[in-house]
Amino acid sequence: MVKNKSLLIAASLxxxxxxxxxxxxxxxxxxxxxxxxxxxxxxxxxxxxxxxPWLGIVLISIGLTYNASAYYLMRxxxxxxxxxxxxxGGLAVIIMSLQVLAxxxxxxxxxxxxEELKLNNVVDNLLRIDGVLGYVSLIPFFLGYKFYKEIRG
Amino acid sequence: xxxxxTGKLKYTAAxxxxxxxxKSVIFNKLTGGxxxxxxxxxxxxxxKVGRFRSEEINAEIExxxxxxxxxxxxxxxxELIARNFIIEEKPDVVVIIANAANLExxxxxxxSIMELEANxxxxxxxxxxxxxxxxxxLHDKLERILGVPVIPTIAVSNVGIEExxxxxxxxxxxxxxxxxxxxxxKDLEEIISEVKEILVRASHELTVKYPPRWLAIxxxxxxxxxxxxxxRYVDNTMLTELMRLKRKAEEIxxxxxxxxxxxxxxxxxxxxxxxxxxxxxxAKMNVTDILDTILTHKVLGIPLALSIMYLLFRFAFELxxxxxxxxxxxxxxxxxxxxxxxxxxxxxxxxxxxxGVIAGVGAVLxxxxxxxxxxxxxxxxxxxxxxxxxxxxxDKVLHKFKLPGKSIIPLIMGFGCxxxxxxxxxxxxxxxxxxxxxxxxxLSSCSARLPVYxxxxxxxxxxxxxxxxxxxxxxxxVLALIMGxxxxxxxxxxxxxxxxxxxxxxxxxxxxxxxxxxxxRTKHFLIKAGTVIFVGVIIVWLLSVTGPSxxxxxxxLENPDILSESWIGVLGKAFSVLTSPxxxxxxxxxxxxxxxIAKEIxxxxxxxxxxxxxxxxxxxLSHVFTPLSGFTYMVFVLVYVPCIATLASIRSELGxxxxxxxxxxxxxLAYVLALIISCIGGILIG
Numbered sequence: 001m002v003k004n005k006s007l008l009i010a011a012s013l014x015x016x017x018x019x020x021x022x023x024x025x026x027x028x029x030x031x032x033x034x035x036x037x038x039x040x041x042x043x044x045x046x047x048x049x050x051x052x053p054w055l056g057i058v059l060i061s062i063g064l065t066y067n068a069s070a071y072y073l074m075r076x077x078x079x080x081x082x083x084x085x086x087x088x089g090g091l092a093v094i095i096m097s098l099q100v101l102a103x104x105x106x107x108x109x110x111x112x113x114x115e116e117l118k119l120n121n122v123v124d125n126l127l128r129i130d131g132v133l134g135y136v137s138l139i140p141f142f143l144g145y146k147f148y149k150e151i152r153g
Numbered sequence: 154x155x156x157x158x159t160g161k162l163k164y165t166a167a168x169x170x171x172x173x174x175x176k177s178v179i180f181n182k183l184t185g186g187x188x189x190x191x192x193x194x195x196x197x198x199x200x201k202v203g204r205f206r207s208e209e210i211n212a213e214i215e216x217x218x219x220x221x222x223x224x225x226x227x228x229x230x231x232e233l234i235a236r237n238f239i240i241e242e243k244p245d246v247v248v249i250i251a252n253a254a255n256l257e258x259x260x261x262x263x264x265s266i267m268e269l270e271a272n273x274x275x276x277x278x279x280x281x282x283x284x285x286x287x288x289x290x291l292h293d294k295l296e297r298i299l300g301v302p303v304i305p306t307i308a309v310s311n312v313g314i315e316e317x318x319x320x321x322x323x324x325x326x327x328x329x330x331x332x333x334x335x336x337x338x339k340d341l342e343e344i345i346s347e348v349k350e351i352l353v354r355a356s357h358e359l360t361v362k363y364p365p366r367w368l369a370i371x372x373x374x375x376x377x378x379x380x381x382x383x384x385r386y387v388d389n390t391m392l393t394e395l396m397r398l399k400r401k402a403e404e405i406x407x408x409x410x411x412x413x414x415x416x417x418x419x420x421x422x423x424x425x426x427x428x429x430x431x432x433x434x435x436a437k438m439n440v441t442d443i444l445d446t447i448l449t450h451k452v453l454g455i456p457l458a459l460s461i462m463y464l465l466f467r468f469a470f471e472l473x474x475x476x477x478x479x480x481x482x483x484x485x486x487x488x489x490x491x492x493x494x495x496x497x498x499x500x501x502x503x504x505x506x507x508x509g510v511i512a513g514v515g516a517v518l519x520x521x522x523x524x525x526x527x528x529x530x531x532x533x534x535x536x537x538x539x540x541x542x543x544x545x546x547x548d549k550v551l552h553k554f555k556l557p558g559k560s561i562i563p564l565i566m567g568f569g570c571x572x573x574x575x576x577x578x579x580x581x582x583x584x585x586x587x588x589x590x591x592x593x594x595x596l597s598s599c600s601a602r603l604p605v606y607x608x609x610x611x612x613x614x615x616x617x618x619x620x621x622x623x624x625x626x627x628x629x630x631v632l633a634l635i636m637g638x639x640x641x642x643x644x645x646x647x648x649x650x651x652x653x654x655x656x657x658x659x660x661x662x663x664x665x666x667x668x669x670x671x672x673x674r675t676k677h678f679l680i681k682a683g684t685v686i687f688v689g690v691i692i693v694w695l696l697s698v699t700g701p702s703x704x705x706x707x708x709x710l711e712n713p714d715i716l717s718e719s720w721i722g723v724l725g726k727a728f729s730v731l732t733s734p735x736x737x738x739x740x741x742x743x744x745x746x747x748x749x750i751a752k753e754i755x756x757x758x759x760x761x762x763x764x765x766x767x768x769x770x771x772x773x774l775s776h777v778f779t780p781l782s783g784f785t786y787m788v789f790v791l792v793y794v795p796c797i798a799t800l801a802s803i804r805s806e807l808g809x810x811x812x813x814x815x816x817x818x819x820x821x822l823a824y825v826l827a828l829i830i831s832c833i834g835g836i837l838i839g
Binding site for chain 1: 439440442443444446447448450452453456457459460461463464467468471472473474475478479482617619620623624
């Protein structure tokens with residue numbers, strides 16, 4: 001059993017809000033891709049939100065999983081609520097780690113090919129929406145893990 | 154059968170178990186990871202053989218890894234291979250890997266193998282998982298009930314491996330086997346005895362070769378393989394008598410096969426109950442239960458599967474860049490310049506080595522890090538247990554397209570290589586299901602196509618490169634589903650069969666196991682680069698420096714006007730009549746011709762025909778392709794004719810007719826798709 005139920009409610013609520021942010025960001029990724037590739041229009045927040053439809057699907061999936069945490073808690077299914085926190089948080093953290101690793105790879109690549117390492121690019125990559133939301137996701141992920149340990153007894 | 158007293162220098166141990174039980178890990182632990190990989194005679198199912206030495210009996214033990222199976226029926230090729238090996242090759246010991254966390258399923262296989270009168274040792278694996286789930290298997294009691302050694306193991310942590318090795322040696326020293334493992338009731342037992350007696354009387358050779366009781370049971374079950382064998386040895390009078398007994402059994406029991414399976418399974422459950430001790434009163438919630446509620450969720454399962462597949466490609470694509478560039482600098486920079494600087498060689502040889510072999514093979518080798526990282530993540534997903542979930546989640550979608558659930562396994566395998574994917578369709582019992590899966594399996598985007606996508610996408614897609622490459626994989630799945638439905642509604646009408654799959658528990662992947670699997674899979678790419686691709690680029694080089702007018706010289710590779718006079722120019726220009734609506738250069742069209750040998754050759758050919766290193770190739774390609782024509786080229790490469798090895802495997806599996814159908818429908822589909830995308834893209838972009 002979960003020791004502190006209020007904390008689980010707070011975590012689910014936080015995950016719900018974060019989930020909505022993920023869904024909005026994912027939708028913007030798809031929107032940006034459509035406007036830049038097909039309509040020749042300007043993308044919204046293009047420095048932080050990439051024009052990548054697949055990333056959009058991934059972000060929306062994470063958002064839905066986070067929202068499922070609140071949904072299942074409301075329906076009284078604590079296990080599914082915690083599982084949603086764990087899976088949604090885990091995926092968000094993996095995406096964020098991948099973005100950080102990709103930034104590192106970019107830096108190493110610039111050194112190998114003797115190209116100029118643009119600090120702006122490094123900062124932009126680290127502050128991309130999947131990175132920023134991933135840093136925030138560390139909170140629900142670790143809370144999810146804590147609850148998981150508790151229900152395992 | 155070997156006996157240690159005979160002073161043999163080599164003994165054989167066969168390893169068998171249900172899928173996902175840790176069979177490969179135990180094989181690797183026993184043999185130190187050194188294995189010889191080949192095929193089983195007459196079929197292209199992989200056979201792995203390793204060895205370890207025993208000082209105690211002063212002999213070498215050859216360990217044969219049998220395919221993962223659930224039973225010993227004659228319906229699937231894997232089960233036939235396993236049972237024929239045990240009966241005909243008579244290994245000195247059969248090591249059965251049982252799953253302590255799901256004992257009933259494993260015990261069914263144990264009982265089936267023991268009926269073959271094999272000398273059995275049981276490795277009771279995953280005892281830690283069983284314990285974490287709240288129960289313990291009393292292995293001593295299991296050993297007493299079955300009358301064979303039972304060794305508890307945790308293969309991934311190397312626990313029990315040494316004990317298992319000792320038990321194998323002991324079993325070789327004192328062979329034991331039980332004739333009657335399961336009793337099928339008075340009525341059937343009487344008939345089994347009668348059939349057995351007739352068989353012993355009818356042919357000594359037959360009953361020496363095969364265990365008579367097992368032959369009798371299988372004959373009564375109506376096993377086709379066994380019946381054919383019996384017909385070969387038994388005369389007509391005795392056969393009539395056997396058939397009479399079979400009918401008699403059917404009158405008393407009904408469906409014999411169903412009855413035998415039921416009795417054996419009941420016995421397996423009974424034994425499992427006797428040897429299972431609950432160590433906690435309340436069953437603990439485990440990680441598998443918790444994660445599966447979401448990862449196999451009816452709504453979230455598919456989007457999460459899409460996300461995980463995206464992660465797989467993005468990981469391989471983005472993190473490999475520095476490594477690929479490093480290889481490119483070494484091969485196409487340092488090595489190529491060094492070869493060109495060697496003044497003592499004739500010009501043609503320098504050109505062959507630098508512009509042919511190094512440019513061609515080098516253009517393919519730069520993708521080694523991408524392929525290795527791709528297989529690295531794939532191995533992690535496999536070891537964690539996620540790939541089985543992916544199959545489970547996608548199964549629901551497959552049924553909507555009238556495809557059998559089992560076809561997901563060949564389709565996923567196809568992402569590695571289409572050849573084993575076509576072979577894997579043998580596990581599908583229904584003939585039409587099998588044919589439709591074999592026909593669509595080459596649409597799975599194999600790893601050989603990846604270098605082509607990466608080269609084109611990297612050259613012309615800019616920030617969308619990862620998305621474009623991922624699209625190819627999803628497009629391959631969509632096309633496979635549509636074509637499956639098409640074949641199901643046209644040439645292969647009929648109902649689809651169901652899919653029973655055991656989901657393994659989630660496990661933390663072992664680094665050594667993941668690295669070994671990555672190496673095993675990447676090795677094929679390296680071997681191909683050194684053989685087929687090597688020869689392929691030499692052919693491309695030869696066709697580029699010669700033409701109808703004779704030898705054109707290495708200058709042809711630097712001067713497009715001279716190159717257009719070469720054989721490759723003639724071929725490329727002839728085919729470019731068809732590909733010009735898509736806006737492809739004749740040299741890129743020519744490269745496609747060689748993709749028939751192996752898909753990676755396309756990149757090697759582009760390297761020879763258009764330029765040199767990966768970087769300069771991308772530079773040249775960015776002028777040759779627009780993003781739209783590049784994308785249509787990628788789609789064409791995904792769909793058009795499978796490589797020669799895949800076509801050969803379709804021919805051997807389904808016959809020449811189906812190999813021709815596959816080649817034809819894929820070329821037509823590829824052309825139509827590329828044309829449609831060109832037209833729609835052209836209208837949208839303006």
